[in-house]
Amino acid sequence: MRSILNISLPASLASEVRKEVKAGHFASTSEFFRHLWRLWNTEKLLRDIKKSEADFAKGKFKVLKSFKDLR
Helix, strand or coil: CCCCCCCCCCHHHHHHHHHHHHCCCCCCHHHHHHHHHHHHHHHHHHHHHHHHHHHHHCCCCCCCCCHHHHC
């Protein structure tokens, strides 16, 4: 199920979005913003991984002795 989300953009940004869609880089304005969301989500995941790596390097981890320890 999809939801409609209306956003307000400055005219210059709206123009850039329309140019990208018209140039064929995206099928629609919605696809443009879905692409931006995917990029943001990927970057968020990368930040989370880097934080986990830093925590691990500081010794902040749990030693698992069995699969039950995953809970």
